[in-house]
Amino acid sequence: CDCHVCSTYLSATWRPSFPNLSDWFAHLLSASATSTIRVHVTRNVITASPANVHHILKSNFPNYPKGKQFSALLGDLLGRGIFNADGHRWLFQRKMASLELGSVSVRVFASDVFNSEIESRLLPLLADAAGGELDMQDVFRRFAFDTISRFSFGYDPGCLEISLPESEFAAAFDAASRLSAERAMAASPVVWRVKRFLRVGSERRLREAIRTVDRLAQEVIDRRRRTGFAGKSDLLSRFMAAGVEDSGGEDDGYLRDIVKSFLLAGRDTVASGLTSFFWLTSRNPAVEAKIRSEAEAVLGRHHNDAVPSFAEMTEMHYLTSAVYETLRLFPPVQFDSKFALNDDVLPDGTIVRKGDRVTYHPYAMGRMESIWGPDRLEFRPERWLNDDGLFVPRSPYEYPVFQGGSRVCLGKEMAIVEMKTVILAVIRRFNVRVADPGHEPRFSPGLTATVSGGLRMVVEEVKR
Numbered sequence: 001c002d003c004h005v006c007s008t009y010l011s012a013t014w015r016p017s018f019p020n021l022s023d024w025f026a027h028l029l030s031a032s033a034t035s036t037i038r039v040h041v042t043r044n045v046i047t048a049s050p051a052n053v054h055h056i057l058k059s060n061f062p063n064y065p066k067g068k069q070f071s072a073l074l075g076d077l078l079g080r081g082i083f084n085a086d087g088h089r090w091l092f093q094r095k096m097a098s099l100e101l102g103s104v105s106v107r108v109f110a111s112d113v114f115n116s117e118i119e120s121r122l123l124p125l126l127a128d129a130a131g132g133e134l135d136m137q138d139v140f141r142r143f144a145f146d147t148i149s150r151f152s153f154g155y156d157p158g159c160l161e162i163s164l165p166e167s168e169f170a171a172a173f174d175a176a177s178r179l180s181a182e183r184a185m186a187a188s189p190v191v192w193r194v195k196r197f198l199r200v201g202s203e204r205r206l207r208e209a210i211r212t213v214d215r216l217a218q219e220v221i222d223r224r225r226r227t228g229f230a231g232k233s234d235l236l237s238r239f240m241a242a243g244v245e246d247s248g249g250e251d252d253g254y255l256r257d258i259v260k261s262f263l264l265a266g267r268d269t270v271a272s273g274l275t276s277f278f279w280l281t282s283r284n285p286a287v288e289a290k291i292r293s294e295a296e297a298v299l300g301r302h303h304n305d306a307v308p309s310f311a312e313m314t315e316m317h318y319l320t321s322a323v324y325e326t327l328r329l330f331p332p333v334q335f336d337s338k339f340a341l342n343d344d345v346l347p348d349g350t351i352v353r354k355g356d357r358v359t360y361h362p363y364a365m366g367r368m369e370s371i372w373g374p375d376r377l378e379f380r381p382e383r384w385l386n387d388d389g390l391f392v393p394r395s396p397y398e399y400p401v402f403q404g405g406s407r408v409c410l411g412k413e414m415a416i417v418e419m420k421t422v423i424l425a426v427i428r429r430f431n432v433r434v435a436d437p438g439h440e441p442r443f444s445p446g447l448t449a450t451v452s453g454g455l456r457m458v459v460e461e462v463k464r
């Protein structure tokens with residue numbers, strides 16, 4: 001195909017004009033009369049139309065599974081885990097996980113994990129670095145890996161200890177997710193499949209990384225079986241107690257797969273959201289000031305610095321709005337694809353053929369004038385508040401940052417609470433400013449938005 005979009009895509013000639021591929025797609029989607037474009041060479045229909053997103057994720061959901069093309073990329077790492085499954089296997093895990101994640105006891109457990117990681121590691125690390133610089137993206141990735149590992153597995157990799165140690169588990173998990181995502185960048189799937197068959201290059205490294213992840217995960221599972229899982233709060237113990245391993249003769253590999261999906265889903269996403277938040281507030285100190293004064297109004301001026309309760313955080317509508325506003329401009333999952341099972345027509349008239357890739361694009365949607373109005377590029381938490389100053393959510397089909405419909409993110413509420421807890425703890429004690437204010441983030445290709453080269457920030461203690 002020699003159409004403008006395909007030739008620009010293939011030759012990457014969008015690069016001089018746009019910092020990221022997602023910015024170029026946002027530009028094309030804004031200019032399209034239907035908010036939908038087609039990249040013929042990759043058989044990819046990309047849409048930023050809320051009606052189309054509703055159709056794909058909700059009203060015609062069965063026609064848009066993740067598909068074999070996607071699950072092949074992550075299959076070696078995630079196996080049969082929820083993130084990579086379709087059909088009955090997905091539904092079984094979805095029901096079980098929604099039940100567990102919806103329980104009050106799991107919420108209390110998650111809050112305990114966040115609070116202890118903040119009190120015992122994050123704040124001491126920032127205090128130690130005060131007056132100097134830190135790569136805050138690295139800090140948040142370590143924070144998020146410790147918390148999601150403790151939450152999912154009951155295993156503490158200790159990545160955020162003050163010496164910022166190398167964790168074998170975190171390094172192997174990083175390598176495995178990066179190398180799996182890089183499969184999507186091969187000119188053709190044949191390339192990585194041949195390398196995999198021959199066990200050479202990146203596929204050899206991927207195989208080794210997955211082996212390490214599986215070995216360490218298995219050690220945790222074996223230990224849990226020896227020491228008992230009854231009464232323990234982490235997801236692994238809950239799944240074991242719910243008898244997952246007995247269901248349909250499934251083996252330990254299945255438990256391991258389930259937990260790995262949670263690690264992948266809950267780690268880089270939260271770290272990405274926090275990194276973007278501090279980048280945006282560093283450039284918009286007025287927002288930071290409003291969050292501080294709201295916190296003071298809710299918690300009182302002389303609050304004893306203890307982590308605010310869930311109820312107190314719920315009262316902070318401006319903070320909630322600032323988190324949603326951050327994720328609007330910088331969604332951790334910038335785009336997400338499905339593969340059509342059968343021919344279909346989208347609500348805007350776009351024809352979809354069986355096997356086409358259909359992508360909704362939260363990054364572009366967060367920049368659409370038709371959805372957010374003329375000030376769409378401004379970081380303005382106020383847009384989420386009603387006249388009474390109360391936070392009002394938007395439809396998930398206009399704001400599919402956590403996806404929407406039948407496969408909406410299972411960790412959404414937990415992620416928002418985690419982000420709010422960290423933000424409050426940090427900004428009440430520290431000023432965190434981008435070291436190089438002219439720095440415009442560029443994202444590395446991958447499953448989750450990660451700032452290429454990290455984000456160096458200056459940390460200073462707030463004078464009281």
Ligand code: HEM
Pocket residue numbers: 082083094261262265266267269270273331332333336337400401402403406407408409410411412414415416
């Ligand atoms: C800001 C943070 C987060 C964002 C933006 C986010 C976003 C998303 C998105 C877009 C999906 C759909 C992916 C797909 O189907 O291709 C998803 C699914 C999922 N998320 Fe999250 N997520 C976040 C945090 C979390 C956390 C902390 C957890 C774990 C507790 C989690 C657990 C999951 C799971 C299990 C799924 C799969 C649901 C299914 O397929 O039925 N997420 N998330």
